[in-house]
Amino acid sequence: MLKLYSYFRSSAAYRVRIALALKGLPYETVPVHLLAGGGQQHAPAYRATNPQSLVPALQDGQGGAVLTQSLAIIEYLDEAHGGAPLLPADSLGRARVRALAQAVACDLHPLNNLRVLRYLKHELGVSDAQKDAWYAHWVGLGLSAIEDMLAASPATGRFCHGDAPGLADCCLVPQVFNARRFNCRVEDYPTIARITAACEELPAFQAAAPDRQPDAQ
Amino acid sequence: MLKLYSYFRSSAAYRVRIALALKGLPYETVPVHLLAGGGQQHAPAYRATNPQSLVPALQDGQGGAVLTQSLAIIEYLDEAHGGAPLLPADSLGRARVRALAQAVACDLHPLNNLRVLRYLKHELGVSDAQKDAWYAHWVGLGLSAIEDMLAASPATGRFCHGDAPGLADCCLVPQVFNARRFNCRVEDYPTIARITAACEELPAFQAAAPDRQPDAQ
Numbered sequence: 001m002l003k004l005y006s007y008f009r010s011s012a013a014y015r016v017r018i019a020l021a022l023k024g025l026p027y028e029t030v031p032v033h034l035l036a037g038g039g040q041q042h043a044p045a046y047r048a049t050n051p052q053s054l055v056p057a058l059q060d061g062q063g064g065a066v067l068t069q070s071l072a073i074i075e076y077l078d079e080a081h082g083g084a085p086l087l088p089a090d091s092l093g094r095a096r097v098r099a100l101a102q103a104v105a106c107d108l109h110p111l112n113n114l115r116v117l118r119y120l121k122h123e124l125g126v127s128d129a130q131k132d133a134w135y136a137h138w139v140g141l142g143l144s145a146i147e148d149m150l151a152a153s154p155a156t157g158r159f160c161h162g163d164a165p166g167l168a169d170c171c172l173v174p175q176v177f178n179a180r181r182f183n184c185r186v187e188d189y190p191t192i193a194r195i196t197a198a199c200e201e202l203p204a205f206q207a208a209a210p211d212r213q214p215d216a217q
Numbered sequence: 218m219l220k221l222y223s224y225f226r227s228s229a230a231y232r233v234r235i236a237l238a239l240k241g242l243p244y245e246t247v248p249v250h251l252l253a254g255g256g257q258q259h260a261p262a263y264r265a266t267n268p269q270s271l272v273p274a275l276q277d278g279q280g281g282a283v284l285t286q287s288l289a290i291i292e293y294l295d296e297a298h299g300g301a302p303l304l305p306a307d308s309l310g311r312a313r314v315r316a317l318a319q320a321v322a323c324d325l326h327p328l329n330n331l332r333v334l335r336y337l338k339h340e341l342g343v344s345d346a347q348k349d350a351w352y353a354h355w356v357g358l359g360l361s362a363i364e365d366m367l368a369a370s371p372a373t374g375r376f377c378h379g380d381a382p383g384l385a386d387c388c389l390v391p392q393v394f395n396a397r398r399f400n401c402r403v404e405d406y407p408t409i410a411r412i413t414a415a416c417e418e419l420p421a422f423q424a425a426a427p428d429r430q431p432d433a434q
Contacts, residue, residue, distance in 0.1 A: 051362045051365035051366050051369070052320060052324065052362040052366075053362070054324065065309055065312075067309075067312045067313075067316065068316045068320075068366075069315065069316040069319040069320065069323065071315065071319055071323070072311075072312045072313075072315035072316040072319055073312065075311070075312065075315060076308055076309070076311070076312040079308040079311065080308040080309075091293055091296040091297040092282055092284075092293070092297075094289075094292070094293070094296065095282075095284045095289045095290070095292070095293040096284075096289075098286065098288065098289035098292060099284065099285045099286040099289040102286040102288055102289055102322070102323075103269060103285075103286065105319070105323050106286065106288070106319075106322050106323050106326075106327055107269065107271065107327060109323075110323055110324060110327035110328060111327060111328065111333065116328065119351070119354065120341075123350070123351075123354075124337075124341065124343055124347060124351070126341055130341060133340070134336070134340075134341070137336065137340075145268045145269040145270070148268035149268050149269075149285075152268070
């Protein structure tokens with residue numbers, strides 16, 4: 001049985017939950033609360049599981065290897081487990097899907113996640129308005145570039161790449177969820193809004209949503 | 218001929234230069250100066266090449282597809298071109314190498330790159346000391362987690378994964394270069410320091426170094 005160390009609101013864990021659901025792989029959720037008691041991700045037991053003290057982590061089988069980093073985990077699931085493929089078969093297509101995923105995971109999300117917003121507030125003492133402007137700046141830059149990448153390419157279909165959901169959609173939907181929480185106008189990005197709506201119709205995306213998780217509050 | 222849009226000091230471009238050199242692939246450098254004239258990456262012609270206005274981008278063949286995102290580019294080179302493999306053959310090994318690469322590319326570097334440091338200074342008005350503390354905080358968190366990941370695993374060899382350099386080393390060495398520029402004590406991370414030294418002995422890593430680039434200043 002796969003075991004996923006997850007936090008219901010974590011964008012990175014949400015990506016992996018979507019991938020697991022799209023592939024139809026059953027798994028056990030081990031909640032790691034990022035806020036309770038100063039953050040359970042910093043507890044020694046979890047740090048022994050993942051030295052980065054971040055979620056998600058995935059254990060494949062009792063006593064099996066623990067994998068970290070959401071994109072690496074999703075590619076592993078795609079290579080080592082059955083179910084619907086999450087990456088295209090051709091190298092150029094794979095490069096495009098990975099670039100879209102990384103535009104979220106390397107350039108947008110890292111700047112706007114919980115630990116960074118907390119550093120801005122607690123260490124740099126910025127105001128709430130400045131923190132909101134920081135969030136809006138990076139999410140706006142990131143989503144407008146992704147919109148251009150999607151709108152300009154004939155490879156974009158009902159989903160980010162063709163007419164089946166995959167790795168890029170696993171990253172986009174949690175980012176949009178996050179952006180909405182911070183009052184970003186996602187409808188300003190019509191291709192992103194259209195693809196997100198198509199994803200949200202699918203049971204796999206619904207099952208992976210934060211409010212459907214066992215640790216949701 | 219491969220064409221690489223690059224900036225000599227960009228960590229992300231540096232990763233791809235190492236990969237190209239390790240694989241022995243000849244390429245043409247197209248310099249994109251990130252500082253000159255407000256940043257050549259924002260010019261309309263470059264934005265048409267890469268809507269993210271970031272380096273690197275790679276064009277494969279005259280009129281061929283333009284690829285973006287350093288990790289996606291390196292995986293593409295590994296899949297579509299010859300030369301030494303940069304990822305292991307087994308899925309667990311690939312997941313480990315990707316996780317190490319992403320620990321740099323998704324969690325460490327995005328917080329400390331040029332555009333972020335400029336935002337801190339110009340938009341949030343933080344002092345130089347606060348900016349330096351920000352840099353030191355994220356590089357310390359990131360490198361110490363990567364040190365633990367490397368030191369704890371029997372899969373670590375002369376390089377990040379076994380005894381041949383690969384994707385994780387392509388990410389680690391530019392990050393260490395960047396950390397040294399900001400006076401981070403890399404010797405505090407003995408496995409990282411040892412692997413970096415082993416990499417720096419190789420001609421491929423030497424050829425990819427910032428001061429060896431045609432646009433170096």
